[in-house]
Amino acid sequence: MSDLPDLLLNLSRQNDTMHSLDATDQQLLALLRHNARESIATLATRLGVSRATVTNRLRRLEDSGVIVGYTVRLRPExxxxxxxxxxxxxxxxxxxxxxxxxxxxxxxxxxxxxxxxxxxxxxxxxxxxxxxxxxxxxxxxxxxxxxxxxxxxxxxxxxxxxx
Known part of the structure; x- marks a missing residue:
């Protein structure tokens, strides 16, 4: 339980960050929810931005705790x-x-x-x-x-x- 203050602080920061996401961030997150293994180049093309923009946004979303990891989704069966x-x-x-x-x-x-x-x-x-x-x-x-x-x-x- 000694990590409780840190957990609450991180939850608060994540909540603040979620409210500051622009339309491009939201579209990027939607694309990643659909396929988290999509290449940076493909994400950039779909968003109509440069690869550097996608890379920078991903890094910012990871650093701020909005993105906490990438995972595999399995069919329930x-x-x-x-x-x-x-x-x-x-x-x-x-x-x-x-x-x-x-x-x-x-x-x-x-x-x-x-x-x-x-x-x-x-x-x-x-x-x-x-x-x-x-x-x-x-x-x-x-x-x-x-x-x-x-x-x-x-x-x-x-x-x-x-x-």
Whole structure:
């Protein structure tokens, strides 16, 4: 937990940076979401800018923490042994930042989304087994500030967008 202040500072900086992205940055991020292995030359052509511009923007987005890495997306059926679940979380009072920071430190949490309505947060969980899911849920439910939660196990994707 000693990294909590740094985590919160980085989240704040990332939020500030996200608000300062121009249209070219947003288009670049959209292209990378579609194919993170696209060449600099192809990205430059699609954006109508020079390769140096793309390189500089990528470096700035990485340095500012907007881009934190590049990854491989697998079709759900290719992820053998992976068990996915969604956890809806209601938070007590004004504990959202502290709870979010704790959740982001939980190994099973793949992504965390702020929501509206009955639930404050939606956590995407990924584990290898039901036993591991049970252990993760026990740890998460012990986080101070979580009032109530509900978990649904991902059984099947009926329609995958963009993949």
């Amino acid at each position: 290719a992820e053998t042994g992976a068990l996915r679940a969604w956890m809806s979380i209601a938070i007590e009072g004004n504990d959202a930042r502290r709870v979010s920071a704790s959740l982001l430190g939980e190994p099973a949490v793949q992504a965390l989304h702020a929501t509206n309505g009955q639930w404050d947060l939606l956590a995407e969980l990924q584990v290898r087994s039901l036993a591991e899911l049970s252990q993760s849920l026990e740890r998460i439910r012990l986080i101070k500030g979580i009032r109530h939660s509900e978990t649904s196990i991902h059984l099947e994707t009926l329609r995958a967008g963009g993949v």
